[in-house]
Amino acid sequence: MKRNSRLSLALHTLSHMAGDPNRVRTSADIADHAGTNPVVVRRVLGKLREAGLLTSEKGHAGGWRLAKSAESITLADVYLALNEQLVSGVTEDAGPSHCSVETGLQKRIAEVLEEIEESLVQRLRETSITDVHPKSCSYCDN
Amino acid sequence: MKRNSRLSLALHTLSHMAGDPNRVRTSADIADHAGTNPVVVRRVLGKLREAGLLTSEKGHAGGWRLAKSAESITLADVYLALNEQLVSGVTEDAGPSHCSVETGLQKRIAEVLEEIEESLVQRLRETSITDVHPKSCSYCDN
DNA sequence: GAAGAATGCAACTGCTAATGTTACGTATGG
DNA sequence: CCATACGTAACATTAGCAGTTGCATTCTTC
Helix, strand or coil: CCCCHHHHHHHHHHHHHHHCCCCCECHHHHHHHHCCCHHHHHHHHHHHHHCCCEEEECCCCCEEEECCCHHHCEHHHHHHHCCCCCCHHHHCCCCCCCCHHHHHHHHHHHHHHHHHHHHHHHHHCCCEHHHCCCCCCCCCCC | CCCCHHHHHHHHHHHHHHHCCCCCECHHHHHHHHCCCHHHHHHHHHHHHHCCCEEEECCCCCEEEECCCHHHCEHHHHHHHCCCCCCHHHHCCCCCCCCHHHHHHHHHHHHHHHHHHHHHHHHHCCCEHHHCCCCCCCCCCC
16 A cells, blocks of 8 residues: 555445445455555544544444444545645644744745635535445445 | 645745745755755755746856746646645555456545545635735845 | 454554755856 | 856655554453
8 A cells, every 4th residue: 555545445445334334344354355454444444433433343243334324424524534634734844933924924824725725625525425436336245 | 844845845935936026046045944955945946947937047146036927826836836636646556456346446536536636726726826925024035 | 251253552663755965967157 | 267056866864654463352152
């Protein structure tokens, strides 16, 4: 895997779950499908659970499933749950500048980028995870 | 500095230039202001030059300046010049999957993310670099 | 209650991308 | 002809992230 695969992994998994909501999946199953490691899966899905998108159960018959209807889960929910901040995260350096003009400028840039970030989230809110799924998928229970 | 500082550096520099367009700045000057290295500055600004946003001149009185009016430069121009792909870049892993359902799903996810990316660019097009500048900046020639 | 199966979590490793740095070539102007 | 500045390549350093291992915990089933 590469780069920021967390969002990709999350969407991938949620899309599968949307296709067969009643099935309980273990992190090992999910990891196999995604070609990754169970611990990585738990790390990512754990965030989604904190956000109330998934539930997990320990023990013998445990595993993961959707905490609510697939239609009600938007890409914004996923994005925010993972703390992505793709846009506004670019200015996280800061560091006290010597020049007051510089700090004012950096502040202004941060403002603008947060505006952009906000409109990105608005856009993500328009798409449900059920839209991230091939129309005709007869094997979505795989 | 941290993470993806290229976009931040580019906006920072362009904002300064917008405040005093006639001044020619060396990469050393810019690096000092941004707290980074002249070579890094040239790398980033070089992309902006390729995109026709800046011009650079070698030699004794050389340096960088805007290639066109500040008002006509949008955040989308900068973003595209730097090849950022903040959103759609998250699926760059791919790798041939064994299962046709998987590949279909990945393709669909990529489609959706590219749609999102496109609307991000549309949003960026609405903001000029002159908007990324404190309203009252009497020291913008620093 | 013991065994097995699953998550939860912490620590560590290894890899990769990006930044930072050095060095040298090239062009320009005084 | 020399100082200055960009252009570029090569290398070093760093930060973030996926991957891995190990162990505790919880739940089901026998």
